[in-house]
Amino acid sequence: MSETTSLTIDVVSDVVCPWCFLGQKRLEQAIEAVKDVDVTVRWRPFQLDPTIPAEGKDRKAYMQAKFGDGDRLKQIHANLVSLGAAEGISFDFDAIKVAPNTLDAHRVIRWAGPVGEAVQNRLVTGLFGAYFERGENTGDHQVLIAAAREAGMDASVVETLLPTDADVEAVRTEIATAARMGITGVPCFLIEERYAVMGAQDTETIADAIRQVAAAKARGELDKAG
Template identity: 40%
Template sequence: MSAGPKPLEVDIVSDIVCPWCWVGLRYFLQAKDYMPFAITLNWHPYMLDPHVPQGGVPYSDYMKAKFGDGPSDKFKAMRAHLEEIGPQLGIDFQFSSIPMRPNTLNAHRVIRWASGQGLGTEMAEALFKAFFTDQRDVGDTAVLADLAGNVGLDKTLTAELLSTERDKAEVSADITHFQTLGISGVPTFIYNRQYAVQGAQPAQHHANALRQAVQNIAQT
């Protein structure tokens, strides 16, 4: 008996403190739900700011250092746009209440472990929501272990692994790999390892890209 066609592989390079990454994921999932073929979404790490200290910094202090005491009109417009489109995608951005700007290396380690159990997207969604909506410090290892337990990972084991160096080098190597491919912004979706779509593109854009990727496979 034939096992049927293999799922289409889509790689996403993302950081969980990137609001556009959450928006882009929700657009992608909208397109995915309407596709008549199987799709596997593979998660890869990116760090918007690898220089954030391991313990993180207060979010308001970080944003002031980055944008100054008075955010630019461009920044205000971007934030207003995100808050406007968020509800359409089931996202509740609470920018003014975010407590900490974390270093995201440990969060990417947890996504890596969740992906090994087929729960990468669920873990990423939980991290996005914890950071942008629930005002949790997703750089705190206890918070990460709790979130991991909520999506189906072993909470105690996750906490133990986070106390070690497990997979830190592998996550860093994955980040470097995609940087050498020329990826300098997120989210980036890579279809069938052939071509990329960058940014929070609308669902129709992803639908077109998915169909093209399948067509390319059929022609090879």
């Protein structure tokens, strides 16, 4: 492609999903590798467990209930630590004390969207780091307000809106829409709202998908398919 093609990628993700953190890093690298495609990234909500109460749960007990007391969880964490190191992520699972409900985090991510793509990306990156590298409770409003401020949002607006029901139903509707589309696991990279790359694929796989869809769009094939 000699001319720049523009694509939109909607990333369906949850901020307590370690694979989504890996996927975010690999997506960044994939976009960097595909210089002739102008990619716009939008973050979409998903909740791995919407039944967690607003105050969260003790993470150790929560994970033991899911994975048992054996070595399975240790092996999963060790694998993620290794994979994360390769992507510049310092996973610290021992630091995480609370398994949070992520609805409020998704509300803040939604509010970051109109502020700008770069701000929303910084917020998502900040929330991943806060939870997985520093063990912060990303269901806590003060943690969310601080992350919003660091990302470049107006923290006073976030502080005002969080205690209300603003966009609660909008976020839940988006999550329900993802389920109707057949998205049952995350991350899911939805390119041009029609081509899905499922899971934290390696950087080259994501980059290749971007190239293929961009080439098809440049040939006008997406318009024909639509």
